[in-house]
Amino acid sequence: MSGTSNTPAPRKLRLGMIGIGVGGAEILRAIAAMDTIEVVAGADVVPETLVRFRERFPEAKTYLTAEQLCADDNVEAVWISSPNRFHAEHAILAAKHGKHVVVEKPMAISLAEAGGMVEAAEKYGIKLLAGHTRAFTVPIRAMRRVIQSGKFGDLRALNIWSYSDWMLRPRTADELDIAQGGGIPYRQGPHQVDTVRLLGGGIVRSVRAQTGAWMKERSIPGYYAAFMEFESGLPATIVHNGYGYFVGAELVPWGHDKAVYTAEQRAAIRTALRSGTRDETGEKQSIRIGGSREKEYFYDDDNAPWIPEDMGFAIASLDRADLRQSKFGVFVHDDSGKRDLRVVADHETGMVQRRAELEELYASVVHGEPLWHDGRWGMATLEVCLAIMQSARERREIMLQHQVEVPAAYDAKMQVAGL
Numbered sequence: 001m002s003g004t005s006n007t008p009a010p011r012k013l014r015l016g017m018i019g020i021g022v023g024g025a026e027i028l029r030a031i032a033a034m035d036t037i038e039v040v041a042g043a044d045v046v047p048e049t050l051v052r053f054r055e056r057f058p059e060a061k062t063y064l065t066a067e068q069l070c071a072d073d074n075v076e077a078v079w080i081s082s083p084n085r086f087h088a089e090h091a092i093l094a095a096k097h098g099k100h101v102v103v104e105k106p107m108a109i110s111l112a113e114a115g116g117m118v119e120a121a122e123k124y125g126i127k128l129l130a131g132h133t134r135a136f137t138v139p140i141r142a143m144r145r146v147i148q149s150g151k152f153g154d155l156r157a158l159n160i161w162s163y164s165d166w167m168l169r170p171r172t173a174d175e176l177d178i179a180q181g182g183g184i185p186y187r188q189g190p191h192q193v194d195t196v197r198l199l200g201g202g203i204v205r206s207v208r209a210q211t212g213a214w215m216k217e218r219s220i221p222g223y224y225a226a227f228m229e230f231e232s233g234l235p236a237t238i239v240h241n242g243y244g245y246f247v248g249a250e251l252v253p254w255g256h257d258k259a260v261y262t263a264e265q266r267a268a269i270r271t272a273l274r275s276g277t278r279d280e281t282g283e284k285q286s287i288r289i290g291g292s293r294e295k296e297y298f299y300d301d302d303n304a305p306w307i308p309e310d311m312g313f314a315i316a317s318l319d320r321a322d323l324r325q326s327k328f329g330v331f332v333h334d335d336s337g338k339r340d341l342r343v344v345a346d347h348e349t350g351m352v353q354r355r356a357e358l359e360e361l362y363a364s365v366v367h368g369e370p371l372w373h374d375g376r377w378g379m380a381t382l383e384v385c386l387a388i389m390q391s392a393r394e395r396r397e398i399m400l401q402h403q404v405e406v407p408a409a410y411d412a413k414m415q416v417a418g419l
């Protein structure tokens, strides 16, 4: 790509980050490995975070407010990873300043907010990408390609189950308040919902779900189970249990009993939460940018094989095969046995999954290509997450109104070897 005298270096998209927290630290690591994005600014309300951000990006400007960052003429696009309750406000602010936007999941905490973001993007002519869900990861995109090939007949069922230690990780007050977008349905629902929508074609007809909140020290829901029916009649179930007694990572031969924490650490965290002795603020700041535990939290081996991380196991059943995530592609269990079909290109780096949303934004802004995960796509995913909570409250099936299709041309370059 870059670096030879004949090939000009690609134009870099100048990006600002609003909210440099745990999610922000994760994506900054991926951005640092890209030659198409330059981090030019960061905004956060915590001065210590800005100091650490400047150490990592000495050329970048830092701001204490999103308003100041959005007024910076050098910023072309923003990555919004502020707390959920600010996503709509910050996205609309950025749109008004003509900045393109990638917004973390959940896109917003209500459909009214999401609608306002879609309107602002259209009014001010900016790209709004609802990003950073596990549907962007290589195994899921490979699975979609195998389904689309038609080789194994029709798609009959989708099931995703996750067991994580999400509820035991350090949390801020807003994350522990459902009114501010806290809890597993808001925070982890978008990963599974985006994924089943991508694989199932996009249009979910209805949702019936239950949620569970059974940890006294954390009143937010740490569990949901949802049954979705697609317009086509396709059934999908998604389940996430974030209480961390059992973690799904140990279900692959190369995995172990650890998501973020070992079983012993999880037990110690429960004890500290029960006795009120846990320093959540300090612990959370230690995994943000430049923190003492940032490396341990994020800097794993880029070539490490896939394990059932927070999103869990996704299994697609077709007429003549079951598909599930593999190390760098997809396992096909069919009439001839079991095969591991790898994606072509870039899988060796293991980084594709973390960059896909930025590659999509870049291609759209710089090369005029369509933006696939736009505001309407994100709004449809949010609608399902909200329906999960509504169905649980009202104990009934919720019909959906804002669903959109996966465009047929999405991800045309994704190739799966041996298909």
Ligand SMILES: NC(=O)c1ccc[n+]([C@@H]2O[C@H](COP(=O)([O-])OP(=O)(O)OC[C@H]3O[C@@H](n4cnc5c(N)ncnc54)[C@H](O)[C@@H]3O)[C@@H](O)[C@H]2O)c1
Pocket (backbone or CB within 6 Å): 018, 019, 020, 021, 022, 023, 024, 026, 043, 044, 045, 046, 049, 064, 065, 066, 081, 082, 083, 084, 086, 104, 105, 106, 131, 132, 133, 172, 187, 284, 288
């Ligand atoms: N896609 C993923 O895999 C993933 C992973 C982690 C977090 N996230 C998302 O990132 C967002 C933040 O979660 P987190 O875990 O990083 O929490 P966090 O608390 O670590 O990050 C939020 C950051 O925003 C800052 N902030 C608060 N108010 C602000 C304001 N008004 N203006 C600017 N900055 C402000 C905080 O100081 C903090 O640094 C959430 O939307 C979450 O869903 C996504």
